[in-house]
Amino acid sequence: GRGGSKSGSGDKKIGIDFPRSDSDFWNSYAKYVNADVKSGSINALPPTNSNNQTDVLVSNVSTLTGQGAKVILIAPQDTGAIASTLENLASKHIPVISVDTRPDKGQVYMVVRADNQAYGTKACQFLGGKLKGTGTVVEFEGDLTSINGRDRSQAFGDCMSKNYPNIKVEAEPTNWEGDVAASKLQDALNAGTINGIYMQAGGVFLAPTLALLQQKHLLVPPTDPKHITIISNDGIPAEFQAIKAGQIDATISQPADLYAKYGLFYAQAAAEGKTFSPGPTDHGSTIIKIPNGLEDQLPAPLVTAANVDDPSLWANQLGK
Amino acid sequence: MSDAASAPPADPAARSRRISTRWLREFSLLPAMALLILIGFIESPNFLTSDNFLAMLQQSTELSVLVLAEALILISGRMDLSLESTVTLAPVIALWLVLPTSGNRFNGLGFGVEWLAIPICLLVGAAIGAVNGFLILKMNLNGFVVTLGMLTMLHGLVIVIDGGQTIFTLPPSFAYIGNAEWGGLPASVWVCGVLFAVGIAALGWYRHGRSLYAIGGNPGAARAAGIRVERTVWIVLIIGSMLAAFAGMLYTGRLGSASASQGTGKIFEVFAATVIGGVSMNGGRGSLFGALTGVLTLKLIENVLTFGHVSAQDIEFFNGVVILVALIVSRYTSGAAQD
């Protein structure tokens, strides 16, 4: 397990790359990772940052291995473009742990992620239930070039058309930009009544949405018939506050802490030469076999007013 | 080919035609806008509603203010890419200095009472413009790449300051300016209108405003005519950056938050709108009113596309097509080659 002695991994250094530094979620992730690295329990090289650019990721990985990294922990936002890097690392027998995304091709030691398709499905089921199968829902899609965004969109759309054919979904591409979402929502509100909103990233869309609804006097408690049911995605503290204030109804907690914790856990394990096999784990998740390795599917709990104070949620642990 | 000397003596009809097109040029996008409105009207009953038009106006305010800034700078014969980052950085620094040291997720330095946020924000803008001016005018560095470097650096600075988080706590002044309504119109629309009116008046009827055209058209001649070229350009860069900071304030207020990822890539839209609106990238030519029609045209097209339910996959393609088509329309309705 975790916290294996430093000598266990010997001088096998872990190379870490962060995917981007301009989003709440990834900053939280980076904080968790850095905390563990600083605590000395992990023998890691100073982390690099690829700023959401694949070629920077590729050159960072090569620099990290150049500096002697024997295990690589990355979060490739473009799951295809990393393929040849993975092959290259495999040829050097350097195990790779991929956080958040499952590379399309190339050997990985372990993928640590919550299932993005499950996010979309959960959001669909929540909204479908609340709206009792009818109404109009606006979906703020991320970027079509992002695998996570695509997975969420697809799962949400499939689930809606299958289970709630009477709910009209207005899927709005936003490129993960808050002002685009706000404009689209404003247009949609002008065009007719909106009953529900699914925002694929709370960090980006929450504030603009709330500001606009406030201005339109639509930010009313769930008891009011004008209330728009909103489900968000990420699980950052601002969303929790909004849930408590009755402004939004739910969010899906994407476990930044678990990403960091188990990313490092498997990195450590790889350094120590451990192996894993498919099946349930000791931390409430399941490891499944994927074509190019294994994947630990972490739970992504749905957070509503009922469980928003649960101390085990990562957003509630911040600042502790 | 410069064959002015030997060109056939201009016949008077041609000459007066030329003069009248010079005036028409400012209005050259109006027919296109009318056409777009017609298309939108056919598309959806919800298009031609005051709600929709108000929404369009409100959504255009920040871009309009940026276009105002860039138009002033382009008319003076310069360009500034870093406006995009100023939009984000200025409010973030203001929040950072003003927000209390504890109690929020993002803790500021608690330096001042909250009403200071707006002046600080504008001051940060002014400082950025001053630095750009120093690098371009005093150190003689290439303006495109200087402001490109600043674009990256200032965006990086936002991340250094806020750690990449979104700041959700705003001082009331920001929230007010972004959301208030005055007489049924959003406050930001009023302010934006006033800024344009001031700009148009200054560039149309005041000596110092007119000097921007002289500077952009021929800086040597402007200098000989007694215009303080460097100083004026510097002031324009500072005003431009202050306008960008102001746009950032509107943005932050409207969206209820500030973050590094807000507005990335906007600068391209700013240039597109400005040039489509008839402002020359080589300086000395164009009008602020024209630039404003440029913004509104792009916004109209975007709105028409939204009402037309263009698929998510195709939207970016259409955005590009839109820029090219608007450019061609503006080229042919104004009748002048672009440079």
Place this chain on the structure above:
Amino acid sequence: MSDAASAPPADPAARSRRISTRWLREFSLLPAMALLILIGFIESPNFLTSDNFLAMLQQSTELSVLVLAEALILISGRMDLSLESTVTLAPVIALWLVLPTSGNRFNGLGFGVEWLAIPICLLVGAAIGAVNGFLILKMNLNGFVVTLGMLTMLHGLVIVIDGGQTIFTLPPSFAYIGNAEWGGLPASVWVCGVLFAVGIAALGWYRHGRSLYAIGGNPGAARAAGIRVERTVWIVLIIGSMLAAFAGMLYTGRLGSASASQGTGKIFEVFAATVIGGVSMNGGRGSLFGALTGVLTLKLIENVLTFGHVSAQDIEFFNGVVILVALIVSRYTSGAAQD
């Protein structure tokens, strides 16, 4: 002094100093590069290794090819932002046409045998350059905004074609060019070296190559001297886009995949490297060798920063600072005001 015959004999030292600085200009970044290598050497024992330098070279190839393209275009007095999207679009179209209609996650049209991928890719590049040339030269549209519109449109087109997914089934020819090694050096490094050598030779000693300087420096004079200005510029735009398509091929081959998100924002880096390398944004001035040193300098700085363990949060800030500092260094070592 111009009237040398009757002038007081000019101080010969001063004269040779002046002449030599003109030559030195091409090498003005070399001291900075040496300094960077020294810093890297002090920083880490892993810096001054052939592995690290080979990696740097290989990672610079695509940017270098793009810089070569943009330098040619800038020297001819034009600019092209759309190269960034050509990098992505050209390989994607080639793959789309060539890949079989079934059996992969991304299914192509199966139009041709797989070796056609490379020619098709280059052809797509040529077509994009031709369209840019048509819009800029024949329709007299503003080059900055035309290529900006194309940048958006072509990027949108990639998404239309591949639905935003990553394509990672590559024909062997792409994979080969991206990964092969010839004599211990990556093939892409060789090819890139050859392209630069050809470019330097053409601009130095080839008739049509030399004419780019005249065209960029004073198109009117070039026309009066019998140079076919429009045709040459059009060809340069086409060659530039073909080089971008080629860079896209290298990129795709090296990363083993093609996707819309590859290379976004690269165009700014391209401009920064080119201008830092001494190429004027106003045309007629600069050398390809200088441009190459510009790329390598930026890459060296990036590498030194990585080895220096700049924190992830600060990296973008430093990237901006780097552009500004490199710009200042290049300004003062070359001794010429930038424009």
Place this chain on the structure above:
Amino acid sequence: MTTQDLGAAGATGRPVGGVATAIAVSKSFGATRALIDVDISVAPGEAHALVGRNGAGKSTLVSLLTGLARPDGGQILFDGHDAPPLSDRAAWQSRVACVYQKSTIIPTLSVAENLFLNRQSDGLRRISWRALRARAADLLAEYEIDVDPSAAASTLAVDQRQVLEIARALSFGAKFIILDEPTAQLDGAKIAGLFDRLRRLQDSGVAFLFISHHLAEVYEVCQTVTVYRDARHILTAPVAGLDKDALIEAMTGEDRSERAEFAVAEYTPKAEAKPALEIRDLSLAGVYEDFSVTVGEGEIVGLAGAGGSGVVALGETVAGLHRPSGGSVTVAGRKVRTGSVPDALRAGLGFVPEDRHAQGVVPMRPIAENITLTAMDRLARHGFFTGDSLRRAGSALMERLDVKAEGPDQPVGALSGGNQQKVVMGRALANSPKALVLIRPTAGVDVKSKESLLGTVRQAADDGCGALLVSDEVDDLRIAHRVVVMFKGAVVAEFPSGWSDAELIAAVEGLSGTGTDDPLIAEREQQNIANERPGHE
């Protein structure tokens, strides 16, 4: 203070008084010393000429006297008081007005605004466009400039712009006015009008500093002349006591006897000579109609015409810059595809364009490259040449044309106007042309360089090249074997060698010639005629 005193002061010591005085000023641009310890003093009400070869430092002095640049050393005084600080532009403008050598018209602005640039209104007051247009219309009427005040300045012809600049400078009401080559773009009638006005202003006490390469103009309007050579002051003397040869000697530092003389020569075609350039029925719609001329090998044909006569457009058409609406051009027996510069070049045509800034030189590129620009075809083997072949060819041409420069690698932009023009001429000769088209090849060029440029043309002709020399300058046309005169797009006269200046000028102005031989008298007569016809363009 009299001009005689000034002359003495200039020769012996430092001048002390006058509306404008420069004492021992120096100015360098990098390694170039543009002015070394020079003096000048302009007395009240005096017209003071400043002459010197290209690059002598005249325009540099102008920039110092108008506060655009700061002298490296020395002192500038106005009415005996120190010059205001450089930042106080208004103070400078109240002391001195200037027509700069480089155009200061802003093409994107209207004529009216150009006239009142930066003084459209007082201080922070709102501009009244109507009042401004009215003021502009008055000013334009006063100067008999027939343009609409609200037209964009870009629509004006070069000469109209020049008159606009002059009108603007004179309208400031300054007591001291500098004119840096104001006549370079003007034709006879306009020059006459200008001189008339200068004399009237002078009578009201205004002093002038007048710079020109046309020494006849100096004699006509100035009382005192100062000569600079190679950045130094050479002499200041009353014009009346100085003959033209002595003046030229002061400018060039050479004995008058060394100067080339262009004896008017008869053209005697060799028996087997073919025509070098044949123009048949060439027309450009709305500009000129059915122009035909044959230039024999070794023959120089002058083509004279005032502004707007179409001669420049004709020359440019022959060179391929315009596609004519009809007619043909044949160079040494080979028919040229009209409207194509490269084809004309291949057929063996050399071309000196009118505007050396816009069409002549690539300023930031080396001389060798500029001068061989048309000959890269010939210097290259299979399209390639060595850097050395270029420099060698460049050096040879520089030597042939007597280009004064540091060397073939110096950027052309750093040369003086005359030397730049030599480079343009060199470019025309680089391809060993069989025929030449030269448009105003000596515009803005000093006496000495003019002679050397014309000498080059004569030399090329002697070597068998035919030349069509488009010019309105009598001095240029003197080397021609015959002169064809065009007026408003049609040939109105042809003079064999031995023409008198007066009859030529009369034809150029669209009048029949009169009988006097003195060019100055003839010119003045012309002026009077022109002045009686205010609408004349």
